[in-house]
Amino acid sequence: MNNFDLHNPTRIVFGANTISRLDELVPATARVLILYGGESARRNGTLAEVRAALGQRDVREFGGIEPNPSYETLMRAVEQIRLEGLDFLLAVGGGSVIDGTKFVAAAVGYQGDPWEIMETHGATVRRAMAFGAVLTLPATGSEMNSGSVVSKKSTKAKLVFSSPHVFPRFSVLDPTKTFSLPLTQVANGVVDAFTHVMEQYMTYPADARVQDRFAEGLLQTLVEIGPQVLAEPSNYDARANLMWAATMALNGLIAAGVPEDWSTHMIGHELTALHGVDHARTLAIVLPANMQVRREAKRAKLLQYAERVWRITEGSEDQRIDEAIARTRAFFESLGVPTRLRDHDIGAHHIETVISQLEAHGMTALGERQDVTLETSRRILEAGL
Incomplete structure (x- = not known):
């Protein structure tokens, strides 16, 4: 740690x-x-x-x-x-x-x-x-x-x-x-909180066992209550757990003593600024693509995530990683949140403009190891098409 x-x-x-x-x-x-x-x-x-x-x-x-x-x-x-x-x-x-x-x-x-x-x-x-x-x-x-x-x-x-x-x-x-909120905003909130946890957790092992377990507990809680807060808008306990999970996801606790990524957010910010896509919906596109493109650098944590959050224990390492990424994407989509750029009428011809904006804003070395170059960001966006 x-x-x-x-x-x-x-x-x-x-x-x-x-x-x-x-x-x-x-x-x-x-x-x-x-x-x-x-x-x-x-x-x-x-x-x-x-x-x-x-x-x-x-x-x-x-x-x-x-x-x-x-x-x-x-x-x-x-x-x-x-x-x-x-x-x-x-x-x-x-x-x-x-x-x-x-x-x-x-x-x-x-x-x-x-x-x-x-x-x-x-x-x-x-x-x-x-x-x-x-x-x-x-x-x-x-x-x-x-x-x-x-x-x-x-x-x-x-x-x-x-x-x-x-x-x-x-x-x-x-x-x-929160009872009167439009369900799209509630779904966005679940995705936003989930991705906040992942930015602090899905990096590389730092032997920070308390922080890892806290993060995994938050992710499991969001997976459990995500469908419930949409199906039962006036369920106080479900909304209370969502509210507290979202607060705990980004108050400094799970970031203590661990590396942090935040490349998903930085790429997502440019999509919002250029195309007006809701912040959380950019995260739902970029996060699964980011995990896929950077799977080797994140291999150890991806396997831990697969086992502890999704209970995936069978198959080869690559199969378990594939399934964990697929389940993440499926979770977002089960909330009614699309996970592809094409769902927002953003195509391959838009990617270069996003890359130019990342460069203009100094986002040329992102991630927990500062190794997410503009070319890596381009590959992530292409994987999100």
Whole structure:
């Protein structure tokens, strides 16, 4: 196991009817900006519930944060905060809203061009506004980590930043707030969480037995409850387990002391930026193709994954690996999530543009060994056709 530092300061308040606890979580004198996405949060009553919990505090709103939060939209929130003298942010939504809020928190007091935050992947962030979150869509784990993904419409760039200054102070996780979600979003959340685990697990053995077992348990849980959360939208226990699994998938715990990959995400980001494909749906395409193309480098972990997650113990090593990859693809497809580029009208003639974008954004040496070159990325995309 590798050396590691692990610190996560986010307070989690989990369970039904917990939004009312915002009154104790948000400072009594705070001037609050609620950030959210579309109008569903208003229609389903979540915004009203949040405002009621905030009581007599001075509360403003900023809506319209996109499923892939854009720099252009988020900078309007930054201007509102500066103009109105607000001092606390509250994200109400899924990972995109929370990601966007992290950028806003870092950008308000930033000295210089705020896009530098993304270009330096957060290295230039020295402080950020305090903020909390009310999670309504389990998927990204942004509610308990310090990472964020933001897009710039003008350049079709989708970049990642991370900073210890943008951990949420707290996150409220009420599984009942997921009951009204469209099933496509729920399915996307399962795929997103699954792939987050795989990016930290499907590398090479580091004798990190605790982390491996945690990761495998999360994967097994997602496989078990994935069909259930779609078939029984109001099943509290199923939704609660999905919400917590998605949070645990990316809060630093299973990444401690192990190598990490993230090439599936980096390739997927370019597909979203260029073609508008939902983030999770790019992952469902790229992950199985990535495992196939890089099967030799990942052989030991693929065999462990086959045995421990899918209970595949018979056949040659190559047969077991083939079956594990096939079952991964079949799992995604059983959720109604396609796993081929052609399912999104993306063909071989589009691949070179994706490669050009990867090169432009410095994604020329990806993966746990930094050996995923542009040519390897090209082969992965071709395997995903």
